[in-house]
Amino acid sequence: MNIVIEHENSFQKILGDGFNLFVGAGFSTLAKDKTGKNLPIGRQLKEELIQEFRKEQYAGLDLPKLAKILESTQREAFQSFLCKRFFVDKFDSKYNVLEQVNIKAIFSTNIDNLINRYYLMILVKLYYVYKHQRLIPARCYAVRPSLHAEGR
Numbered sequence: 001m002n003i004v005i006e007h008e009n010s011f012q013k014i015l016g017d018g019f020n021l022f023v024g025a026g027f028s029t030l031a032k033d034k035t036g037k038n039l040p041i042g043r044q045l046k047e048e049l050i051q052e053f054r055k056e057q058y059a060g061l062d063l064p065k066l067a068k069i070l071e072s073t074q075r076e077a078f079q080s081f082l083c084k085r086f087f088v089d090k091f092d093s094k095y096n097v098l099e100q101v102n103i104k105a106i107f108s109t110n111i112d113n114l115i116n117r118y119y120l121m122i123l124v125k126l127y128y129v130y131k132h133q134r135l136i137p138a139r140c141y142a143v144r145p146s147l148h149a150e151g152r
Contacts, residue, residue, distance in 0.1 A: 019103065
């Protein structure tokens with residue numbers, strides 16, 4: 001399969017110079033929680049919430065409305081569920097391609113800790129290879145605060 005890249009020279013220059021990476025829910029679908037399940041997005045998360053909180057009567061609602069109800073009626077249990085479900089235990093080796101590009105910063109709307117886990121793994125690996133060099137990873141900006149960052 002041949003892939004044709006428009007403006008390939010510009011693309012190669014950006015890869016070399018560095019770029020900002022913006023990631024959303026689909027980015028984390030190859031990551032797994034502690035039970036070995038892939039992280040959910042959209043419809044799958046809604047179905048899991050309905051089952052977990054026994055809210056079949058809200059099956060017709062979209063995910064944001066269901067989340068609002070759970071946040072207002074079962075806040076602690078809802079937050080706890082999200083923290084457990086979106087805590088990344090393992091991730092696919094396909095994410096290792098990030099080591100091959102020059103990322104200046106990462107912006108994420110995700111509540112999972114995939115980016116944090118991934119960069120921690122890279123830093124540990126690099127520490128053993130380059131013990132005496134100071135390493136600075138790409139900065140990670142959460143557009144929404146991570147539940148894990150709040151210590152919940």
